[in-house]
Amino acid sequence: MxxxxxxxxxxxxxxxxxxxxxxxxxxxxxxxxxLEIAPLPVSATMRQAITELPCCDAVIVVSKPAARIAVDLLDRYAVTASTLPWFSVGAATAQILLERGLDASYPDEGDDSEALLQLPRLRAAVTANSRVLILRGEGGRELLAERLRELGASVDYLELYRRELPAYxxxxxxxxxxxxxxxxxxxxxxxxxxxxxxxxxxxxxxxxxxxxxxxxxxxxxxxxxxxxxxxxxxxxxxxxxxxxxxxxxxxxxx
Incomplete structure (x- = not known):
């Protein structure tokens, strides 16, 4: 090597x-x-989504930046979400959530949306009429939301940052x-x-x-x-x- x-x-x-x-x-x-991670300004919509997060049936975090920003917002607004099932697409993202005391799961094999969708715990948590919040950066794939909506879930996104190209x-x-x-x-x-x-x-x-x-x-x-x-x-x-x-x-x- x-x-x-x-x-x-x-x-x-x-x-x-x-x-x-x-x-x-x-x-x-x-x-x-x-990639340079630029957190988005905290809007009224973002604050509302964070404070209402405990009403969700599942929260999915698609990246480490999303996890870091999310746990900071939970602390800032004193939101308790430790009883919710949290999910991530990889172990490193899950570790950030676990260190905050959140109940996070991730697939053992693979760290992408396809692997996460096969996770038994996610399938058990997301049923018809479930409310799911996906935390991510601006843009990104729609696969997770599409598949979960096919199961009858209500899925919303909360975009927390944008990815910029540093100046060289x-x-x-x-x-x-x-x-x-x-x-x-x-x-x-x-x-x-x-x-x-x-x-x-x-x-x-x-x-x-x-x-x-x-x-x-x-x-x-x-x-x-x-x-x-x-x-x-x-x-x-x-x-x-x-x-x-x-x-x-x-x-x-x-």
Whole structure:
């Protein structure tokens, strides 16, 4: 695995944490965060949704930023929601909820919407006429809401943040890749790939030749449609999922 020299693109704190894990395995990486989390101003609608959250039958949190902002809002408005079933798409997001004393569950296999929808506890919690609140950033997939509505649930979204592309000098992405002799790219979401493609600009046809590690079949399809030549689906956005994919692809073949 030491042949890999990876570009990491997660938000800054997550990027640093992943780089530390990789370094512990002898894998070189360089961080160029392509997602900057900007919390949305607390509106009257947002405050009402948080204060009424205990009336829900289930709460689904789709990301770590959503979890962090949500627990801060619960504390700010002294909302007790420890008796509710909470759900997340991954262990890291669930850990933030668990540390707040919330009853959080997540799928053991896979960390995406498809895996969450198969979770028996979620299926038990969501029945006809159930009220479900999904906490997320602006935009995103509609799959969770669509499937839960098919079960007869009433589903609402509460958007807590937006994902922005940090400001970089022109040509920073290809310059960084060349300077650090990087031979693999890692993105953790569809939005992260959109920003990668955007920042690449005219250099994309060249960068598209590099192996690209993505978290799900959906992002893999998105990347291939944009011209990425070698796409590796890690089946998850966690460090463990990436390490497994790197073990299965030990040599960077360009």
């Amino acid at each position: 030491t042949a890999w020299r990876l570009l990491l693109t997660r938000p800054a704190d997550d990027c640093a944490a992943l780089a530390e894990v990789l370094a512990g395995q002898g894998i070189f990486s360089n961080c160029l965060p392509l 000098p022109p040509h920073e992405l290809p310059r960084r890749i060349a300077a650090e002799r990087l031979n693999g790219l890692v993105v953790s979401s569809g939005q992260g790939f959109v920003h990668l493609r955007q920042l690449a600009g005219d250099a994309w046809p060249t960068l598209a030749q590099l192996p690209l590690f993505v978290p799900s079949p959906r992002v893999a399809e998105q990347a291939r449609a944009a011209g990425a030549r070698t796409v590796v689906d890690c089946r998850g956005a966690s460090a463990a999922a990436l390490l497994t994919a790197l073990r299965e692809h030990p040599v960077a073949v360009l």
